[in-house]
């Protein structure tokens with residue numbers, strides 16, 4: 342049985358020390374930036390309201406996966422099609438250089454967790470459910486993720502479209518329109 346906890350809920354149940362221990366032992370060999378985030382930054386990001394982290398929690402409070410959501414914005418690059426620019430900007434912002442969005446900043450399944458316990462599909466099911474409510478309350482046009490070249494096809498399979506590659510960071514900014 343997998344439960345979804347917010348980070349504050351997890352800390353309230355286990356206590357700060359045990360919760361931090363559980364976060365610090367989360368392994369993601371395939372992506373050490375994501376591993377570093379949950380081990381070191383999830384709690385400070387939460388405290389400072391930079392992001393919200395959600396945990397997939399299995400038996401004995403083992404963290405099987407997690408994702409983080411936050412507010413963000415995205416530059417509208419000159420190079421993209423006029424149609425994509427129009428869609429990103431929306432009504433009344435026809436020359437906006439940056440547009441607001443939501444960011445799925447981090448997500449991972451823990452290395453020892455069963456493959457089917459956490460997936461991009463299961464994360465998106467939850468995130469898009471939250472965004473339904475949030476969009477109803479305050480608007481917002483799209484969800485953004487940033488990924489390495491090798492994961493572009495995975496996100497495309499779930500409906501994300503590549504906007505731009507940041508060559509310095511070697512990350513692709515991809516978006517999915519919501520609502």
Ligand SMILES: CC(C)(COP(=O)(O)OP(=O)(O)OC[C@H]1O[C@@H](n2cnc3c(N)ncnc32)[C@H](O)[C@@H]1OP(=O)(O)O)[C@@H](O)C(=O)NCCC(=O)NCCS
Nearest residue numbers: 369371372375448449450459460461462487488489491495
């Ligand atoms: C992102 C994630 C939760 C998606 O889970 P999922 O929907 O079950 O998809 P899979 O794990 O089967 O991954 C799909 C493919 O991408 C590959 N892949 C996923 N993350 C990868 C990574 N960081 N580096 C290289 N390949 C990766 C998988 O090996 C798999 O390849 P295959 O189809 O040839 O077997 C999971 O792949 C994961 O935890 N990855 C590591 C953390 C990560 O990279 N997060 C994304 C940051 S943008």
